[in-house]
Amino acid sequence: MYLRRKLSYVILMGLIIQGLMSPMNIAQVFGYSSLSIKLKWRVSAGTGWTWIGPYAADLNNDGLMEIVIIGQKGIAALNPLNGAVIWSKPYAAAHGPCEIIDLNKDSIPEILFVPDYINGTAFYGVLALHGNNGSIYWCNREAAGDDTYIAVADINADGYPEIYSAKPGLITALTYDGRIFASTYTYYPCWGGLSIGDTDFDGVFEVYLGERSESYPTYPSGGRGLRAFWADNLTEIWAHPDILCSSQAPVLADVDKDGDLEIIILHQRGGIAVINTDGSVNTYKNKYRKQLSISGLPNGHDNPPIADLDGDGNLELITCSDAKHNPTQPKIFDLVEWKIDATLPYPCMHPPGLADVDGDGKWEILDCNLQNVTIFKYNSDTKKYDIIGTIPIKMAHSFFIAQDIDADGKLELVFNEHNSWISVWDVEAPAPTPLPRSGLSFYSQYRTRVPEYVSSPDQPPKISAISPNDGATNIPVSPIELKFKLLDFQNDLMNYTVTTNPNIGSASGTNVPSGTIITVPVSGLTPSTTYTWTVTVTDGKHTTTRTFTFYTKGNVTLAVNISPEGSGSVAKNPDSVNNVYAYGTRVKLTAVANNASVYRFSSWDGDLKWMGSNNPATILMDGNKTVTAKFTKIQYTLTITISPTGSGKVICNPSGPYYYGDIVKLTAVPNVGWSFSNWTGDLTGNQNPTTIIMNGNKKVTAVFTQCRYNLTITIAGKGNVTVEPYKTAYTYGENVTLTAIADSGWMFVGWGGDVSSNENPITIMMDGNKSITATFVLREGYTLTINISGNGAVNKDPNYEVYTYGENVTLIAVPDPGWKFIGWSGDITGNRNPYSIVMDGNKTVYATFIQEQYTLIVNIEGLGNVTKTPDQSAYIYGTQVQLKASADAGWIFSHWSGDIESVDNPVTFEITGNMTIIAHFALKHFTINASVEGVGGTLEPSGVIIVAYGENITFTIEPNVGYHILKVLVDGEDIGPISQYTFYSVNM
CATH class of the missing domain: 2.10.70 (Complement Module; domain 1)
Incomplete structure (x- = not known):
């Protein structure tokens, strides 16, 4: 009993452990019916300890969001479907934030980050990896880089982003391919870093940095706090040296709803500052938004999320913890009303993250505390934050990813646990549309930590790649196209209009993506005229207008010749009576034969020679032109077919080639055994020879038929003749076999008529009508009498009633079953079989047969005995015998084998020859x-x-x-x- 109880306990524990690893439905635990979160997979990437959360981006253009994780042992990319490692590299950083973006426009995103070690060797600088395989795109050890956030944006609309990085003592600006184009000094950015944007939307980008302030230590030996730089040259615009920044990058958001972005920063002594784009303190609603110590507010160390959490239209900020990562209760701070709205109960090491986990379009707060991930939702009735669910992950990093990583249209949550372990949880809520840019730190260059799509930083749309070039001359007056390319820095959709003066055409378009090439057809141009065309484009925030000019050329002439003269003509479109055209006109030339049955167009010569035989062809009138259209006589084919094949031939005179109106004589010649019947196709009737007129391609068939012959057989005497095959008529060359069969008492003596032979049977070939006589004569001869003793028969060959003198007859004795032949007697003796006898008189022969005797041998395998009934030394054919097996003690009968296969006992069988049978006995078990x-x-x-x-x-x-x-x-x-x-x- 004890053992049985213990086994049941082990099984129960196994079920409990298994249940913990199974997907959990949060609604079943907390009763919140609309919330369902299930574990999809959990794996270790082998990248080691990390202070940075995961990233997600489509690294290989498969439509899925691969997961990137960086730790103290290396970097790895994971398959979003199952967590399998796609690639991993020994480029390590315990705090290595990255930016995933396509640097070189090859549709493969690159990963930018600052590793602490490469293959175990200390590293300083910026590293760019190809996202699809982890190989190095470039590495710049001179660039600033030391655990800080990198900023990336296309500041000049050339399609290639610029890169900004910082470390203690240096800020660098790099081109997309890793070349430094600007740098400046900075004191100590710690684990913080850079943000970038055109915050006042004037077309010029700014870079923002948080570093140590003058009080840590005292300036100037210390840092300059919150700083702003021009992105194109890293010249400082303004600074707030009294703000102490640590492991955060400035957040850019529109707090006062004036259309510009404010810069929000935490002061690491429990304060907050909201700074306008010009460096002044924001005072929206008469609130001075720079307070270095706010009662009840934690010190503030990591990047806070900033969003409207309670639906009141104001932006809130969530902050907690300190520089030593001591967990504190998160505080929700209203940036407009400038007060603490709420305190969440569970202490965290980093400010909580946001996600819409129930699909109602509002943000839930995911508090990653020491015990689990607690999900809070604002309750508009109670004005409080309710707990609506828990995800069982201890020490989950607050910098998780909320993204549709597997393209199923639903949201997934991607956590790490400050180590190599990554877990992905399926959420039964729709993914945001469009998807957030989860390859960037905190989802965008603005660092808000809100998992929604935020476009790239603004600049006005750019109009480039102009055609014709501005100020171009010698433009043709034939219909042309105006072309230009539209670029938008933030990849917003654009609307555009195109107008011309004088009016030669216009165009407009809506929702055009960045990088689109626009083509505008224009027509009705006149020679020697100046035209202007204006393009206006807007992305909804900014508008760009540019005007361009071009000048058209004068007139030119077109001369068209025909060769040979009179063979055809050329139609011109557009036509000109005096052959004068405006410069640049495109003229379509179509060659037409005067008589399509006689001539055809062959090729162009002169200024259209390069077009060969293309018809119609278009010539560009960019000068005086001469063109010759060449025509040739049409050659026709005469195709002769013989039916059936091999039955004859047709002689053509002349033999070709043939042109329109030629007369050809056709003569049908049959092969031997065939005769000409008639013509079909482009000729009819049976006239031979005949003629045909070549007024087109012709196909003629000569039909031949085989000759047919009669075969007449005449019988002389008594007998008949078989004919194989038998037909009423035969075709030429057909073989026929004749076999003469004499009646009883008669014999065949030979063939006459068209065949002279005594061969029988005989084969003849039908090469004409045949008449053949088969002659039979009365047989005079001797009789052969056969007598049988016993059971059997004798066959005679040949088997006649009478035989002629000297004829040989073969006798074959055939015994019945169980009998054997023993010999001949009478007119022949001996036992030779068969036996040949010569008929030199009447003959009488006796054949004697006797019954066969067979033996029966019974062998025993094992221990036992067998009785035979009847028990004889020999048996005649067909005797019925019964065998009965009797086993010795400890043995049993198994089966019979040999000439009998059976398990019956006794067994009865019939003697059909000498037989051997084995009785098998087996030991009992x-x-x-x-x-x-x-x-x-x-x-x-x-x-x-x-x-x-x-x-x-x-x-x-x-x-x-x-x-x-x-x-x-x-x-x-x-x-x-x-x-x-x-x-x-x-x-x-």
Whole structure:
């Protein structure tokens, strides 16, 4: 019983452990019916400890968001479907934030980050990896880089982003391919870093940096706090040296709703500042938004999320913890009303993250505390934040990713646990549309930590790639196209209009993506005229207008010739009576033969020679032109077909080539055995020879038929002739076999008529009508009498009633089953079979047959005996015999083999020849069932034991520790608590 109880306990524990790893439905735990979060997968990427959360971006253009994780052992990219490592590299950083963006416009995103170590060797600088395989795109060790956030944006609309990085003592600006184009000094950005944007939307980008302030230590030996730089040259615009920044990048958001972005920064002494784009403190609603110490507010160390959390239209900020990562309760601070709105109960090391996990379009707060991830939702009725669910992850990093990583249209949450472990949770809520840019730190260059799509920083749209070039001359007056390319820095959709003066066309378009090339067809141009065209484009925030000019050329002439003269003509479109065209006109030339049956266009010569035989062809009038259209006479084909193939031929005179109006004589010539029948196709009738006129391609078939012949057979005497094959008429060359068959008493003597031979059968070829006579004569000869003794027969070859003198006859004796032939007597003697006899008189022959005698041998395998009924030394064919097998003691009969295969006993069979039969006997076997009651010991052997007759077998009983043998039962009889028992000579 003890063992059984213990086993049940282990099974129960196994089920509990398995249940913890199964997907959890949060609604079942907390009763929030619309919330369902299930574990999709959890794996270790092998990248080691990290202070940075995961990133997600489509690294290989498969439509999925691959996951990137960086730790103290390296960087890895994971398959979003199952967590399998796609690639990993030994480029390590415990705090290595990255930016994932396409640097070189090859549609493959690159990963920018600052590793601490490469292959175990200390590294300083910026590293760019190809996202699809982790290979190095470029590496710049001179660039600033030391655990800080990198900023990336296209500041000049050339399609290639610029890169900004910082470390203690240096800020660098790099081109997309890793070349430094600007740098400046900075004191100590710690684990913080850079943000970038055109915050006042004037077309010029700014870079923002948070570093140590003058109080940490005192300036100028210390840093300059919150700083702003021009992005194109890194010249400082303004600074707030009294703000102490640590592991955060400035956040850019529109707090006062004036259309510009404010710069929000935490002061690491429990304060907050909201700074306008010109460096002044924001005072929206008469609130001075720079306070270096706010009662109840934690010190503020990491990047806070900033969003409208309670639906009141104001932006809130969430902050907690300090520089030593001591967990504190998160505080929700209203940036407009400038007060603490709420305090969440569970302390965190980093400010919580945001996600819409229930699909209602509002943000939930995901508090990653020491015990689990607690989900809070604002309750508009109670004005409080309710707990609506929990995800069972300890020490999950607050910098998680909320993204549709597997393209199923639903949201996934991607966590790490400050180590290599990544877990992905399926959320039964729709993914945001469009998807957030989760390849950037905190989802955008603005660092708001809100998982929604935020476009790249603004600049006005750019109009480039102009055609014709501005100020171009010698533009043709034929219809042309105006072309230009539209670029938008933030990849917003654009609307555009195009106008011309004088009016030669216009165009407009809406929702055009960045990088689109616009083509505007224009027509109606006149020679020697100046035209202007104006393009206006807007992305909804900014508008760009540019005007361009071009000048058209004068007139040119076009001369068209025909070769040979009179063979055709050329149509011109547009046509000109005096062959004068405006410069640049495109003229379509179409060559037309005067008589399409006689001539065809062959090629162009002169200024259109390069077009070859293309018809129609277009010529550009960019000068005076001369063109010749060449025509050639049409050559026609005459195709002759013979039906059936091989039956004849047709002679053509002349043999070709043929042109319009040629007369050709056709003569049909049949092969031997064939005759001409008629013409088909472009000729009809049976006239031969005949003529045909070549006024087009012609196809003629000459039909021939085979000649047919009669075969007449005449009989002389008594007999008949078989004809194979038999037909009423035969075609030329057909073979026919004739076989003469004489009536009884008659004999065939030969063929006459068209065949002279005595060969029988004979084959003739039908090369004409045939008349053949088969001659038979009366047979005069001797009789052959056959007598039989016993059972059998004698065959005669040939088998006639009478035979002629000297004719040979073969006799074959054929015994019945169970009989044998022993010899001839009468006019022949001996036992030769077959036997040939010469008919030199009447003959009488006797054939003698006797019955066969067969033996029956019975062998025994094993121990037993067999009785035969009847028991004889020999048997004649067909005798019925019964065999009965009797086994010795300990044995049983198994089966018969040899000339009989059976398990019947007795068995009856018929003698059909000498026979050998084996009776098989097998030892008896017995079954012993051995088992133990209870669980306190063992029995060996145990279970179902098979024992042969007469065999000994011993059983050993052994108790477990703490048990003893109570009793042993053999066939129900208690034989006492013995430890061993033996069955001797088992026989039942």
